[in-house]
Amino acid sequence: AQTVTQSQPEMSVQEAETVTLSCTYDTSESDYYLFWYKQPPSRQMILVIRQEAYKQQNATENRFSVNFQKAAKSFSLKISDSQLGDAAMYFCAYRSAGGNEKLTFGTGTRLTIIP
């Protein structure tokens, strides 16, 4: 079974600075998808960024980028120019490409933005 580990329960960053959230995963599969989801307080979870395992190029979405290291099974999220609205729980998630539709989530990292 696949597992996802987020070793940073909490992180904080000064507004306008850069922060990196860590995620590692364990799988025996070669083809899969990785995601970062954001869950603001009392609001619904939204997708931040997605990475296909077969793509070597790291995904980027505006201020959000990932560092995908397939051999190391590492998938970190970098948030540049942090904004107050970035404050949330961030979950790393894994999904097999082989027809198993479930997302397997880590335990999350709570990100605080310091004004």
Next chain:
Amino acid sequence: DTGVSQDPRHKITKRGQNVTFRCDPISEHNRLYWYRQTLGQGPEFLTYFQNEAQLEKSRLLSDRFSAERPKGSFSTLEIQRTEQGDSAMYLCASSSPGQGYNEQFFGPGTRLTVL
């Protein structure tokens, strides 16, 4: 399109009572997923539907849990004889064939408290 909606948003019940939650997916999303999220944890997969067919069930979904999607649109999740351990946030998500079902859109969740 108003996104995934869930009803009720909060439910308080006494141990031993039955509860039912409803999820309305984004229109034309033919896949619908249920997850459970306990405090301090990431969401855990419960089950998913493609149209009206329930295609996968987690071992977390005990005999007291039943999910339906009778017409391939909205879904209900029923918990019979609730226990205090059932207290959690129940999340619903939906996805469409566009982009290969690679993004699951989440609803706001139903928070269940069992006294």
